[in-house]
Amino acid sequence: MDVDGYDYPMDLHYSKDHVWVRTEGECVRIEFTDFAQDIAGGLHYVRVFPAGKRIETGRAQGTVGTGKWVGPVVAPVSGTVVEPNERLACEPGLVNSDPFGDGWFAIVAPDNLDDGLRGLVRGDEPSFEGWMKERMNATRGEAHT
Numbered sequence: 001m002d003v004d005g006y007d008y009p010m011d012l013h014y015s016k017d018h019v020w021v022r023t024e025g026e027c028v029r030i031e032f033t034d035f036a037q038d039i040a041g042g043l044h045y046v047r048v049f050p051a052g053k054r055i056e057t058g059r060a061q062g063t064v065g066t067g068k069w070v071g072p073v074v075a076p077v078s079g080t081v082v083e084p085n086e087r088l089a090c091e092p093g094l095v096n097s098d099p100f101g102d103g104w105f106a107i108v109a110p111d112n113l114d115d116g117l118r119g120l121v122r123g124d125e126p127s128f129e130g131w132m133k134e135r136m137n138a139t140r141g142e143a144h145t
Contacts, residue, residue, distance in 0.1 A: 013120035015076035031104040046088035083107040125128035
């Protein structure tokens with residue numbers, strides 16, 4: 001689905017912090033949305049938490065940086081990192097060039113998959129496009145203050 005010129009695959013779940021989640025069995029794969037990678041700009045630095053590290057919904061699960069900005073990657077679910085994408089340490093630009101492929105941050109074993117997904121919005125929900133436009137406009141406003 002296209003929302004204001006950004007790609008949003010309908011089979012993914014999305015957080016209010018512009019992170020997508022794809023279920024893979026009992027785990028989830030996590031990455032920035034197309035919009036988030038674009039608004040962040042070209043990334044020069046990515047730090048993801050190591051395997052075994054516990055993450056909490058709404059808290060950092062890693063950091064990203066450009067030449068002028070460093071910020072958190074906000075965890076959309078609580079759980080334990082199973083596999084960090086270690087390629088990002090040497091190839092941070094994958095987040096920008098392939099946000100739905102090789103640019104993923106981590107695979108996480110959520111504490112409770114159903115509860116974790118309940119706090120997210122799926123791309124094929126009828127309300128998704130309007131909800132995402134509101135989130136995008138709010139984020140654009142935050143970026144200019």
